[in-house]
Amino acid sequence: MSDLFHVGISGARGRMGRAVSQALDARDDVVVAVRFDWGETPDLSLCDVVIDFSTAEASVALARIAAERGGPALVIGSTGFSPEQDKEIARAAERIAIVRSGNFSLGVNILIGLVEHAAQRLDARDWDIEIAEAHHRKKVDAPSGTALMLGEAAAAGRGRDLADLRSPPYDGVGEPRETGRIGFSSIRAGGIVGEHTVLFASEDEVVTLSHSAIDRSLFAKGAVAAAAWARSRGPGLYDMQDVLGFRQA
Ligand SMILES: NC(=O)C1=CN([C@@H]2O[C@H](COP(=O)(O)OP(=O)(O)OC[C@H]3O[C@@H](n4cnc5c(N)ncnc54)[C@H](OP(=O)(O)O)[C@@H]3O)[C@@H](O)[C@H]2O)C=CC1
Ligand SMILES: O=C(O)C1=N[C@H](C(=O)O)C[C@H](O)C1
Numbered sequence: 597m598s599d600l601f602h603v604g605i606s607g608a609r610g611r612m613g614r615a616v617s618q619a620l621d622a623r624d625d626v627v628v629a630v631r632f633d634w635g636e637t638p639d640l641s642l643c644d645v646v647i648d649f650s651t652a653e654a655s656v657a658l659a660r661i662a663a664e665r666g667g668p669a670l671v672i673g674s675t676g677f678s679p680e681q682d683k684e685i686a687r688a689a690e691r692i693a694i695v696r697s698g699n700f701s702l703g704v705n706i707l708i709g710l711v712e713h714a715a716q717r718l719d720a721r722d723w724d725i726e727i728a729e730a731h732h733r734k735k736v737d738a739p740s741g742t743a744l745m746l747g748e749a750a751a752a753g754r755g756r757d758l759a760d761l762r763s764p765p766y767d768g769v770g771e772p773r774e775t776g777r778i779g780f781s782s783i784r785a786g787g788i789v790g791e792h793t794v795l796f797a798s799e800d801e802v803v804t805l806s807h808s809a810i811d812r813s814l815f816a817k818g819a820v821a822a823a824a825w826a827r828s829r830g831p832g833l834y835d836m837q838d839v840l841g842f843r844q845a
Pocket of ligand 2: 675742
């Protein structure tokens with residue numbers, strides 16, 4: 597394999613697409629082969645990897661096409677997938693390498709391990725878990741992809757799936773909070789890049805684990821590192837824990 601690799605950018609004119617473009621410009625081992633947005637048909641044969649920050653629907657369509665032709669590898673950062681769309685991405689990953697993550701930052705991927713550790717040790721009968729996130733006013737999906745990953749880590753710490761533990765949204769007058777559930781809340785305001793807090797609360801004390809993204813170039817750099825990693829992988833569905841070498845064998 598040549599040291600030079602060819603990258604496509606999906607969602608190129610978007611906030612993340614532009615950040616990815618800048619992150620790629622800083623590297624001397626990358627050629628940006630194609631850039632595309634909604635309604636444009638890219639020549640995927642020009643790419644070793646496509647970095648995709650678009651929409652869940654667009655990412656599923658791209659994954660389907662890439663899988664049908666046996667490449668390129670994909671790095672998918674879009675969020676807001678339905679369970680059926682999750683399955684479509686997993687199906688495509690039987691044919692090509694896909695690195696998918698709701699957050700490409702090192703800090704959040706460290707936080708995931710801390711949350712799982714805490715959830716495993718703090719008894720669900722005594723400790724409630726609540727996940728709060730804040731993002732810019734243009735973000736359309738909630739809870740954020742990162743909040744859901746943190747929720748999955750908390751659920752895994754308790755040996756369960758998030759789908760079984762997720763609290764319905766609190767709104768109006770309802771029943772008291774059910775023991776062992778994981779709650780989510782979201783803020784959309786101004787230009788907030790990305791704030792995530794996981795709160796563990798007992799009757800006597802509160803433990804708070806949190807992450808703040810200061811600039812979205814953070815996510816772009818992580819996605820570019822994932823692209824460099826993905827281009828030499830066989831088919832499979834990977835995430836940033838794999839790229840960073842955090843996954844235990
Ligand atoms: N995993 C992570 O670390 C991060 C994930 N994200 C996620 O990435 C996604 C994009 O975020 P952001 O850049 O802020 O959003 P933007 O709305 O700024 O950009 C989305 C881009 O995708 C384009 N697009 C829409 N449909 C298609 C399509 N079919 N094919 C190719 N491109 C398409 C849009 O084009 P047009 O304007 O022409 O419609 C637009 O340029 C969101 O889901 C967000 O949650 C964001 C930050 C970090
Ligand atoms: O839309 C965004 O901006 C972000 N989306 C991701 C998410 O849904 O978690 C990651 C990051 O927080 C920014």
